[in-house]
Ligand SMILES: NC(=O)N[C@@H](CC(=O)O)C(=O)O
C-alpha cells in the first residue's frame with residue numbers, strides 16, 4: 001500500500017475565483033495545490049475585453065501570491081469581436097474562450113443565445129489555435145434538467161465539431177456516461193474536465209435526509225450509473241480527461257436560501273478529494289497523468305517542473321471557513337479524507 005505519493009505539480013483546468021474580497025479569501029487555497037489554473041470569466045460584468053482580462057489577472061496574482069499562474073479566458077457573447085479574441089491570444093493574455101449558453105448557469109445571462117452568432121469567432125479560434133471551453137448544457141426549459149448535458153452533445157456539440165473539425169474543445173465538468181462516451185469516441189481535438197463532486201456524488205446526495213444546497217452545482221449531479229462512468233473515464237489513463245475542479249464559491253447564506261446558488265466550493269481539499277477517488281479505484285498511479293500531464297498536453301503548454309507530495313493521513317474538513325465577511329462551506333464539510341497534502 002502506497003503511503004506517500006509524489007507527483008509533478010498539478011494544474012486546475014476550470015476554476016472560479018470571483019473578485020474583490022472573495023478572490024482574496026479563496027485564491028490562496030488553489031495556489032497551495034496548483035501551479036496554474038484556467039480562470040473562468042463569469043464575473044459581473046463578464047470578462048470580455050483584453051484590458052479587463054489583463055487587469056483581472058493582476059488582481060489574481062496579487063491575491064494568490066507567487067508560484068501561481070492564472071490562465072485567462074474570454075467570455076463569449078453574441079457580439080464578441082474575433083479581432084479582440086485574436087489580439088488577446090497573440091498578446092499572451094487569453095489561453096482560451098468560454099462558451100456559456102445564455103442562462104445555463106451562474107452569471108451566464110450575457111452568454112451565447114445561439115452558436116450561429118459566434119461562428120466567425122469559432123472560425124478565428126480554429127485558425128489561431130485558441131481552445132474553446134464549453135459549459136455543455138442546453139437551456140431549453142422543455143428539457144429535463146438531468147438530460148440537458150446529453151441533449152447538448154447532439155444539438156450543439158456535434159454540429160460544432162462537424163463545422164470546426166480542427167477547433168480544440170474542452171467539454172467542461174462532464175457528468176454523464178453519455179458525455180464520457182462522446183468524448184472518448186471523438187477525435188483528439190475534444191477533451192473533458194472532471195470535478196471532484198461528480199466523482200463523489202450521485203443525485204441522492206441532493207436529498208440525503210433533507211434538501212442539501214451544498215451538493216448543488218451545475219451541471220447537476222446525476223444517477224449512480226453516470227457517476228461510475230465519469231469515474232471510469234477519470235481513472236482510465238486516457239489523455240482526453242483531466243482535472244478541472246469547477247470550484248465555485250458562493251457565501252453560505254447564498255447557498256442556504258429559498259433559491260440557492262449553483263456551485264460547490266471544493267478548492268481547500270481538491271487534490272485530497274481526487275486522491276481519495278483514485279485510491280478507491282486502485283488507480284493512484286494514474287493520478288499524475290490526470291492532474292498534471294493530460295491538461296498541459298491538450299492546451300499545448302509546458303508541464304510543470306515542481307512536485308507535490310500527498311501522504312496517507314486522516315484530514316477532517318472544516319464545517320466552514322471565513323470569507324468576505326461571512327463563511328463558505330467547503331465540499332466534504334465535516335467529513336474525513338484519507339489523504340493530505342504534505343508540507
Ligand atoms: N458550476 C456551478 O454550479 N457554478 C459555476 C458556474 C459553472 O461552472 O457552470 C459558478 O460560477 O458558480
Ligand SMILES: [Zn+2]
Nearest residue numbers: 105135218219
Ligand atoms: Zn459550467
Ligand SMILES: [Zn+2]
Nearest residue numbers: 016040246248
Ligand atoms: Zn465552472
